[in-house]
Amino acid sequence: MSEALKIAVAGLGTVGGGTVRLLAEHAGLLAERAGRPLRLVATAALERPADLPLDGIPTFTDARRLIAETEFDVLVELMGGSGGIALEVATAALAKGRHVVTANKAMIAHHGARLAELAETSGGVFAFEAAVAGGIPVIKALREGLAANRLQQVYGILNGTCNYILTTMRESGRDFAEVLAEAQALGYAEADPSFDIDGVDTAHKLAILTSLAFGTVIDLDRVHIEGIRHVSALDIQYAEELGYRIKLLGVARRTAAGVEQRVHPCMVPIRSSIGRVDGVFNAVVAEGDYVGRTVFEGRGAGANPTASAVVADLLDIATGRRTPTFGIPWHRLQALEPAPMEGHRGAYYIRLMVLDVPGVFADIAAALRDEEVSMEAVLQRGRAPGETVPVVLTVHDTLEAAMMRAIGRISRIDAVVETPRLIRIEDF
Amino acid sequence: MSEALKIAVAGLGTVGGGTVRLLAEHAGLLAERAGRPLRLVATAALERPADLPLDGIPTFTDARRLIAETEFDVLVELMGGSGGIALEVATAALAKGRHVVTANKAMIAHHGARLAELAETSGGVFAFEAAVAGGIPVIKALREGLAANRLQQVYGILNGTCNYILTTMRESGRDFAEVLAEAQALGYAEADPSFDIDGVDTAHKLAILTSLAFGTVIDLDRVHIEGIRHVSALDIQYAEELGYRIKLLGVARRTAAGVEQRVHPCMVPIRSSIGRVDGVFNAVVAEGDYVGRTVFEGRGAGANPTASAVVADLLDIATGRRTPTFGIPWHRLQALEPAPMEGHRGAYYIRLMVLDVPGVFADIAAALRDEEVSMEAVLQRGRAPGETVPVVLTVHDTLEAAMMRAIGRISRIDAVVETPRLIRIEDF
Numbered sequence: 022m023s024e025a026l027k028i029a030v031a032g033l034g035t036v037g038g039g040t041v042r043l044l045a046e047h048a049g050l051l052a053e054r055a056g057r058p059l060r061l062v063a064t065a066a067l068e069r070p071a072d073l074p075l076d077g078i079p080t081f082t083d084a085r086r087l088i089a090e091t092e093f094d095v096l097v098e099l100m101g102g103s104g105g106i107a108l109e110v111a112t113a114a115l116a117k118g119r120h121v122v123t124a125n126k127a128m129i130a131h132h133g134a135r136l137a138e139l140a141e142t143s144g145g146v147f148a149f150e151a152a153v154a155g156g157i158p159v160i161k162a163l164r165e166g167l168a169a170n171r172l173q174q175v176y177g178i179l180n181g182t183c184n185y186i187l188t189t190m191r192e193s194g195r196d197f198a199e200v201l202a203e204a205q206a207l208g209y210a211e212a213d214p215s216f217d218i219d220g221v222d223t224a225h226k227l228a229i230l231t232s233l234a235f236g237t238v239i240d241l242d243r244v245h246i247e248g249i250r251h252v253s254a255l256d257i258q259y260a261e262e263l264g265y266r267i268k269l270l271g272v273a274r275r276t277a278a279g280v281e282q283r284v285h286p287c288m289v290p291i292r293s294s295i296g297r298v299d300g301v302f303n304a305v306v307a308e309g310d311y312v313g314r315t316v317f318e319g320r321g322a323g324a325n326p327t328a329s330a331v332v333a334d335l336l337d338i339a340t341g342r343r344t345p346t347f348g349i350p351w352h353r354l355q356a357l358e359p360a361p362m363e364g365h366r367g368a369y370y371i372r373l374m375v376l377d378v379p380g381v382f383a384d385i386a387a388a389l390r391d392e393e394v395s396m397e398a399v400l401q402r403g404r405a406p407g408e409t410v411p412v413v414l415t416v417h418d419t420l421e422a423a424m425m426r427a428i429g430r431i432s433r434i435d436a437v438v439e440t441p442r443l444i445r446i447e448d449f
Numbered sequence: 450m451s452e453a454l455k456i457a458v459a460g461l462g463t464v465g466g467g468t469v470r471l472l473a474e475h476a477g478l479l480a481e482r483a484g485r486p487l488r489l490v491a492t493a494a495l496e497r498p499a500d501l502p503l504d505g506i507p508t509f510t511d512a513r514r515l516i517a518e519t520e521f522d523v524l525v526e527l528m529g530g531s532g533g534i535a536l537e538v539a540t541a542a543l544a545k546g547r548h549v550v551t552a553n554k555a556m557i558a559h560h561g562a563r564l565a566e567l568a569e570t571s572g573g574v575f576a577f578e579a580a581v582a583g584g585i586p587v588i589k590a591l592r593e594g595l596a597a598n599r600l601q602q603v604y605g606i607l608n609g610t611c612n613y614i615l616t617t618m619r620e621s622g623r624d625f626a627e628v629l630a631e632a633q634a635l636g637y638a639e640a641d642p643s644f645d646i647d648g649v650d651t652a653h654k655l656a657i658l659t660s661l662a663f664g665t666v667i668d669l670d671r672v673h674i675e676g677i678r679h680v681s682a683l684d685i686q687y688a689e690e691l692g693y694r695i696k697l698l699g700v701a702r703r704t705a706a707g708v709e710q711r712v713h714p715c716m717v718p719i720r721s722s723i724g725r726v727d728g729v730f731n732a733v734v735a736e737g738d739y740v741g742r743t744v745f746e747g748r749g750a751g752a753n754p755t756a757s758a759v760v761a762d763l764l765d766i767a768t769g770r771r772t773p774t775f776g777i778p779w780h781r782l783q784a785l786e787p788a789p790m791e792g793h794r795g796a797y798y799i800r801l802m803v804l805d806v807p808g809v810f811a812d813i814a815a816a817l818r819d820e821e822v823s824m825e826a827v828l829q830r831g832r833a834p835g836e837t838v839p840v841v842l843t844v845h846d847t848l849e850a851a852m853m854r855a856i857g858r859i860s861r862i863d864a865v866v867e868t869p870r871l872i873r874i875e876d877f
Contacts (some may be wrong), residue, residue, distance in 0.1 A: 053777050150594070159592045166761055318746070319742060330597075333595070334596050340773065343770065
């Protein structure tokens with residue numbers, strides 16, 4: 022059996038701990054699959070958790086010292102943060118010609134192109150299966166398994182916290198704030214949840230998928246981002262009635278105008294593959310010209326699924342399986358030509374809170390007609406003269422810019438008493 | 450750019466044609482991803498289809514001459530058949546130290562262990578992503594993406610013809626024979642459909658998945674096989690009523706008694722990932738100790754999805770990505786310890802056609818009680834004294850041997866007028 026692959030793990034939080042446990046528990050199995058031992062040689066963490074199998078393995082409190090003073094083949098960076106110390110040690114390790122494995126989607130989304138260049142010019146590997154969709158091997162699928170295809174689109178449920186909140190809202194009929202508070206109490210959402218619920222985490226992951234799918238330089242700045250704060254129990258109930266589920270999606274799509282990258286709540290058919298993915302599960306759908314539609318589903322977060330992905334990358338490195346970081350060599354990645362959001366075409370769900378007075382609906386209909394927005398369905402239950410009632414509309418494929426103009430005009434109608442709620446519909 | 454990978458394709462039928470087209474259509478994209486051109490240098494087929502992009506590329510009528518007279522790096526074997534000429538040329542190519550890519554599950558199921566040994570000792574690659582679940586990169590997922598896990602089970606819908614027939618039976622309420630005839634007319638089923646509908650094709654694929662999942666020598670002889678000929682419209686209707694769908698599944702599971710390998714119609718919950726996979730789609734579920742449950746879904750057959758998988762293997766070979774054929778080196782694969790089917794524990798659906806005479810149900814219940822089979826639900830609609838009526842039972846987890854004894858006894862009750870129908874239930 023060949024020499025051991027020497028592994029340094031920086032960060033001993035949830036995922037770092039899971040990775041250390043996996044390496045210890047499956048040492049024999051991993052050595053068999055890699056043809057050589059995978060040996061943990063050092064770690065870095067501010068505190069060394071007592072319950073990890075770290076006997077005889079040093080823990081540095083400063084990850085920079087780990088890089089400088091340890092002999093290792095691969096740095097596993099699991100500290101997190103888009104820049105700072107994580108970026109510093111990843112850069113230092115790659116510059117030394119070492120390999121870096123990370124689950125740090127923020128760092129990849131912000132600095133992935135540069136890290137790929139550094140890795141590929143210095144002979145190291147920069148790998149991040151764990152950064153998107155946890156244990157589901159979707160990076161490998163896009164980069165290798167589906168590599169014979171020209172992909173048309175890739176989309177998915179990429180954030181388990183949001184999917185858990187939306188699923189619980191639907192099942193319990195409760196509203197966003199209440200379910201979020203419960204998710205925080207249960208540890209499914211962070212104390213500061215904005216990263217998840219405002220769609221930033223999904224955007225990081227989507228930017229990575231876009232680069233892999235289309236051979237473009239990662240471009241987080243051109244992701245249109247909306248979160249789930251404004252999704253109400255009422256909208257979820259209407260969605261159900263219309264045959265849809267509301268999911269926070271990341272969608273990357275090739276269009277005639279360029280590549281769309283968008284993160285927003287979306288109504289998808291209940292019967293679609295993605296509409297049925299509930300709770301903390303993630304799913305990624307990739308559509309290629311030869312393969313058609315493929316769906317990958319599984320646990321998108323948590324110590325163990327994420328560790329599974331981290332160690333899959335280590336096995337690739339141990340066996341010498343190499344693929345360019347984003348599927349093609351860094352210097353051949355194209356700049357992304359972004360399709361502006363105003364040019365997006367799609368169907369929409371609109372919920373208005375309206376004072377039930379004569380003539381309102383005519384005003385709403387006129388605003389839509391003037392922007393050439395064509396209505397598909399209207400839901401309005403009973404009448405309540407003089408009171409506020411919800412009016413729900415769905416409209417056929419229309420131009421985002423026209424939709425926004427119509428919504429602007431509708432929101433200025435006196436009898437429309439709240440900000441109109443608009444949710445895009447995708448008939449996947 | 451490095452030297453071209455020289456590819457010889459033996460077999461220009463559906464999948465061969467698709468592969469040739471893909472190589473031509475995506476030549477630029479593939480060269481970019483592989484870092485070198487993928488060049489078709491020769492083909493073999495009894496007839497050379499006029500519509501394929503084969504200008505300047507010779508076609509041998511005898512694939513053996515292709516091997517003997519052509520300089521190539523990879524043989525793509527797409528002729529089919531478990532032995533014969535396919536096996537002969539695959540063996541010859543590997544013996545020369547060349548690589549072999551194939552979609553031929555029958556050949557792998559029967560001779561995979563020997564071909565792996567030959568490949569690994571002569572320095573070639575023997576790859577078969579296209580052999581299971583068409584375009585879904587499930588071989589790669591098991592061998593690489595999930596390789597950090599000890600897998601507990603892998604199961605799936607592996608035959609699109611059967612899934613199409615069962616889906617159409619459900620949607621149309623028609624019976625098996627009629628839907629099969631229609632599927633044959635539409636080209637979804639072969640003139641001789643037994644290979645598909647009797648579960649043999651699924652068994653071939655399952656035997657491959659088992660080897661990959663558990664590191665065991667492929668062992669087709671120990672697959673318990675039942676097909677879908679006996680699934681009736683009535684059973685499909687009852688399944689729906691009980692909250693299940695009937696699917697032909699291949700299941701490989703680690704149990705205390707050894708590894709179960711079984712192919713049979715199965716009731717799975719309508720809401721499960723696999724219960725919702727309809728029509729010609731395939732799905733594979735893998736459960737690992739770290740990753741949890743992962744689901745892979747997509748098109749399991751057809752020229753283009755299968756070509757996508759064939760060319761994915763070619764890209765791995767072109768870039769030098771190597772994995773042992775069945776995940777670990779051939780000489781470390783363990784003999785499979787089969788769990789006998791009699792020792793299987795599970796839930797069951799039983800449909801009896803019974804003369805509605807007094808006392809029958811007591812006899813049935815006694816047979817079950819004496820074998821310690823515990824009933825969960827009974828469906829019997831109305832009464833029809835003196836006539837034949839269906840009686841449907843579901844039973845809790847029970848031992849297969851006890852179930853079979855009980856069924857044997859029930860079938861001997863005078864008032865039970867047809868062979869009892871038994872379908873296993875899996876609460877995935």
